[in-house]
Amino acid sequence: xxxxxxxxxxxxxxxxxxxxxxxFDETASVQLRHVSVVQxxxxxxxxxxxxxxxxxxxxxxxxxxxxxxGSLVADNMEMIGxxxxxxxxxxxxxxxxxxxxxxYTVPKVHVGSVICYE
Numbered sequence: 001x002x003x004x005x006x007x008x009x010x011x012x013x014x015x016x017x018x019x020x021x022x023x024f025d026e027t028a029s030v031q032l033r034h035v036s037v038v039q040x041x042x043x044x045x046x047x048x049x050x051x052x053x054x055x056x057x058x059x060x061x062x063x064x065x066x067x068x069x070g071s072l073v074a075d076n077m078e079m080i081g082x083x084x085x086x087x088x089x090x091x092x093x094x095x096x097x098x099x100x101x102x103x104y105t106v107p108k109v110h111v112g113s114v115i116c117y118e
Contacts, residue, residue, distance in 0.1 A: 002049045004081070006113040008038035019088050019106050023115075025081025039081055039115060049077040051117045057085070057101055058116040059109060064101035072096040077117075 007026065012035045014021070022036045051057070051073070055066045068090040076082040076097055083099050087107075090100045 002051075002077070002117040003042045004039035004115045004117075005042060006037055006109055006111055006115065007040045008033060009109065009111060010034045010036050010038075013037050014106070014109070019086065019104060021085045021106065021109070023081060023083050023085065027080055028082075037109060041081065042114075049074050049117060051099065056118050057099065058114075058118065059107040060113050062107040064103065064107075066099060067102055068094050068098065068100040070094060070096040070098045073099060 010033050022032075023039050024032055024036045026038055026040060028036055028038060051066060051069055053066055053069060057064045057066060064087075070083075073083045073096075082097065084095060084097055086095070086098050086100045087102075087104045088100070089104070094100060
């Protein structure tokens, strides 16, 4: 399990029109921070990213089932804390950096929210 805390939410990170959250760690550029949710991993040296289909992502008290994990997600999460959480059905051609989650409802997040990748 990997656990992170949201430390910043960009002014254009959450849109009513797009059911997704773009995540990066604190190394993200100013431009990326504008459209991203910035996460800080809790005890990163003691944890590894090992999310699989059938696993779950918890954001505070909201629980999501993992329907797809893109081929680049594990490396990107470990290197720059990056993935895009999609709250929609898995398309025919899913994003390589995407984690597709169900239910298809974007969670309410705030600075201080905790994300658990289980």
